[in-house]
Amino acid sequence: MDEPIGRRERKKAQTRKSLADAALRLFLEHGYDRVGVKDVADAADVSVTTLFKHFPSKEALVFDLDDDLEAALVAAIRDRAPGRSIPQALRDHILSRVAKVQAAAGQTAAFVQMIAETPVLRDYARRMWLRHETALATAIAVAVGAPADDPACAALARFALDASDLIERHPDPERAAEDIFDLLENGWNTTRSG
Secondary structure, three states: OOOOOOOOHHHHHHHHHHHHHHHHHHHHOHHHHOOOHHHHHHHOOOOOOHHHHHHOHHHHHHHHHHHHHHHHHHHHHOOOOOOOHHHHHHHHHHHHHHHHHHOOHHHHHHHHHHHHHOOOHHHHHHHHHHHHHHHHHHHHHHHHHOOOHHHHHHHHHHHHHHOOOOOOOOOOOHHHHHHHEEEEOHHHHHHHHO
8 A cells, every 4th residue: 555645755746846847937938048056946945955956957957757758668668559569669659759749839839949949958858868778678678578688678779769869850750750660670671672
């Protein structure tokens, strides 16, 4: 049985949310580069020391849902429909993610634009996304009954995560996803001659 969250944990979660909300509001209003961590701490009514207890860097304030991204990737493998291959499940998950970004409106669209226009945030987002490789590789290994350190599972995880960037930047993301994941599903020799 799950124990109720204690007062201390609730307070920590509330402080973390206050910091993330203040950061997003300030970054969108004034621009990421014009807002300092002290500004965010002041807006959330905490010290800079407290801010850094919850977020290791200014960039991390923007990406407070990192654990959710990893959980969704793992769930795409674990919860895929019977008969659905792992590459197909990954393709569907990545296309869904790309579609949400492209359909973003309001504050979400402004958030996506801020990341796209801020080199340090673009780089951080990419590094953050690629950090999920180990968890994804483990989920793939579990799904196929392979050892946790199986290099093929690790390679598929890495290629799928890297493919996301190619798919997002392609003028026809769906076609790009089909081509890339067809290659991952079937191998080079069956998809190309030479």
